[in-house]
Amino acid sequence: MPTRDVLGARLAFLLDWLYPPRCRHCRERIAQDESYFCHLCLQQIRLVSHPLCTTCGRPFLGTSGADHLCGACLGRAPRFHQARAWACYPSEEGEGQPLREVVQRFKYGRKISLGKPLGRLMARGCEEFLxxxxxxxxxxxxLHPKRLRWRGFNQAVILGREVGRSWKVPMDPLILLRSRETPPQTQLAEEERRMNMRGAFSVNPAKSVAGKTVWLVDDVYTSGATVNECSRALLKAGAKEVYVLTLARAV
Ligand SMILES: [Zn+2]
Ligand SMILES: [Zn+2]
Known part of the structure; x- marks a missing residue:
């Protein structure tokens, strides 16, 4: 009688045959599902690599030199301890930006099934940091409850769940609360983003983060204003350290 492992392998083979793994961007067939993107698409995704800012994780141009603080962090130290992202997020729409297109499909196209591969990529790709x-x-x-109702899901929860599963760290989506609705940030300058976010988050009084080290997860790090305000609330409630992890980082 076949063992469980053999049955599992046969089932995987059958599923592969019925639903061959495909690139999450261009739908090209891929050999191994764990890579999630084909070679061509993967080549077009610029991963975050050293040298980078030791605090906010912003990658510097060029591939040589040591990590150091960036100008922005030197001028105003963020509340969180450090931030890292898996890949760079191009600020403009355009051809050949697989990650941007896949993230947009995930968030705005409500393609929730993309959350698992994206969450795993960030959990795996930021291994050194985590x-x-x-x-x-x-x-x-x-997300503010109003936006959550409109979108139907919170992308950060889905990504955070995968990170938690991969690293066996519990995720709690009910600790941090969005106490105030904030207008969309996309058109705002950096200083305005910071003001826009002030006091937007609080810690659920029924929960405790005292003495805890936290991985704060979001999809895209743009100016850092959002994760900075979340960190302020968490540290004020007694969290020991806050490390920010995002799938992508605007460059
Ligand atoms: Zn592809
Ligand atoms: Zn920095």
Whole structure:
């Protein structure tokens, strides 16, 4: 009688045959599902690599030199301890930007099934950073209830859940609350973004983060204003350290 492993392998083979793994962007067939993108699409995704800002994780141009603080972090130190992202997020729409297109499909096209591969890519791709800063809990950046109702899901929760599963760290989406609705940030300058976000988050009084090290998860790091305000609330409630993890980082 075949063992469970053999049955599992046969089932995987059958599923592969019925639903061959495909690139999440161009739908090209791929050999291994765990890569999620084909070679061509993957080549077009610029991963975050050293040298980068030791605090906010912004990658510097060029591939040589040591990590150091960027001008923005030197001028005003963020509230969180450090931030890292898996890949760079191009600021403009355009051809050949697989990650941007896939993230847009995930968020605005409500293609929730993309959350799992994207969450795993960030959990795996930021291994160096995450293993250096073990955490007690994963906390996703919350959406305002009104936007949550409109979108139907919070992308940060889905990504955070995968990160938590991959690293066996519990995720709690009910700790951080969005206490105030904020207008969309896209048209705002950096200083305006900061003001826009002030006091937008609080910690659920029924929960405790005292003494905890937190991985704060979001999809895209743009100016850092959102994760900065979340960090302020978490640290004010007694969190020990906040490390920010995002799938992508605007460059
Ligand atoms: Zn592809
Ligand atoms: Zn920086």
């Amino acid at each position: 293993s250096a800063h073990p955490a007690d809990m994963v906390i996703p950046v919350p």
